[in-house]
Amino acid sequence: MIKQLEVVRREHLKEKPDMATLGFGTVFTDYMLSMDYNPEQGWHNAVILPYQNIELSPAAQVLHYGQxxxxxxxxxxxxxxxxxxxxxxxxxxxxxxxxxxxxxxxDIDFMVDTLKQLVTLEKDWIPTGEGQSLYIRPFVIATEAYLGVRAATHYKLLIILSPVGAYYGSDHLLATKIYVEDEYVRAVRGGVGFAKVAGNYAASLMAQTRATELGYDQVLWLDGVEQRYVEEVGSMNIFFVIDGTVVTPELNGSILPGITRKSILELAQHLGYPVEERRISIDDVFEASQAGTLQEIFGSGTAAVIAPVGSVKYKDQELVVNNGQAGLVTLDLYNHYTGIQNGTEKDPFGWCVKL
Structure with a gap:
């Protein structure tokens, strides 16, 4: 197991961008973390080094078999x-x-310690404006050069950093419009829907493009068997406030177990909101809207944090939620959650790691 971390300094630091104009995921910091794996050494060669391109064989298994x-x-x-x-x-x-x-x-402890060192080195890249943060992207790819369908033997882990603004732009609490996909499916139980793997997102792109062309921001996916039950949005888990209760689809093997989802459930309970994790069909959502008990919808994810949903389109039906505005529960959860993250509120859960 790795015990040491090497740091290779760059000769000249990059010029930092105008933090007031940050988008999402287009600017990268001075350094990144790299580690390698093979069966003989395990994870080794952990190094913080200048942000740079990486070299891959055209036969690298990630390019052919998607690991x-x-x-x-x-x-x-x-x-x-x-x-x-x-x-x-x-x-x-x-x-x-x-x-x-x-x-x-x-090794989780090693990775957390290593990440702390990387972020400490890059702390001047962390923006401090409202809705801004330093986005951290760890990823692992198969690098073995082999054209055969089996698990690779060689891998590379990288962590890159990007100063970002709000995922949905400067007005980060502007309600999004959601299109319910009823032709394609994202994942099925027994597959890889619960895992954060690149192929899940590749499989979502055609539906996302169609939603965008129709004027919607995100796709809401239904289950892959009956195509009735709500699962998740392309970049977020989904929540409904129905008759005062915060409801989210239960984890079933095809829904990503979001860290933000988990945290929102814990926070909502802490704040005294009734919470339910259960199966909920798209028909249930529209029936609650017609009955007047659907009060709010919002999504949750690391990138978007908490994003209110203002309308939902399903086949020939469209519902508007809370007059297309962020609701009181959504705003309350957003304010407490972001306050804990940025240190302006107490952290009763011990969620934050201070550097």
């Missing part, structure tokens, strides 16, 4: 204090994804 797993998390800065939000949960989920794709697991 690729990734995570997403964020760092926040308030004054001189830098915080990570539940990084151990992300590396724990990375190990679950790795195991599903027959890839080697990582």
């Amino acid at each position: 690729a797993v990734f995570e997403g998390m964020k760092a926040y800065r308030t004054g001189d204090e830098v915080r990570l939000f539940r990084p151990e949960e992300n590396f724990r989920r990375m190990n679950q994804s790795n195991a599903r794709l027959n890839m080697p697991e990582v």
Whole structure:
């Protein structure tokens, strides 16, 4: 097991962007983390080095058989204090994804310690504007040059960093419009829907493109068997406030177990909201809307944090939620959640790791 981390300094640091104009995922910091794996040495060659392109064989198995797993998390800065939000949960989920794709697991404690060193080195890249953060992208790919269908023997783990604004732009609490996909499916139980693997997102792109062309922001996926039960949005887990209760689809093997989802459930209970994890059909959602008990819908994810949903389109029906505005429960959860993340509120759960 790796015990040491090498740091290779770059000669000249990059010019930092205008933090007031940040988008999402287009600017990258001075350094990244790299590690390699082979059966003889396990994970080895851990090094923080200048951000740069990587070299891959055209026969690298990731390019042909899709062994690729990734995570997403964020760092926040308030004054001189830098915080990570539940990084151990992300590396724990990375190990679950790795195991599903027959890839080697990582040492969670080592990865958290290594990430702390990387973010400390790059702390001047952390923006401090409202809705801004340092986005952290760890990922693992199969690098063995072999054209055969089996698990690879060689892998590379990288962590890259990107200063970002809000995922949906400067007005991050503007309600999004959701299109319910009723032709394609994203995942089925027994597959890889619960894992954060690259192929899940590739499978979603055609439906996302169609939704965008129709004027919608995101796709809401239904289950892959009956295509009746709500699962998740392309970049978020989904929540409904029905008659005062915060409801989200139960994890079933084809829904990603989001870290933000888990945290929102814990926070909502802490704040006194009734919470339910259960199967909910798209018909249930429209019936609740017609009955007047559907009060709010919002999505949750590392990138988007909490995003209110203003309308939902399903076949020839469209419902508008809370007059297309963020609801009171959504705003309450957003304010408490982001306050914990950026250090302006107490953290009663011990979620934040201070650097």
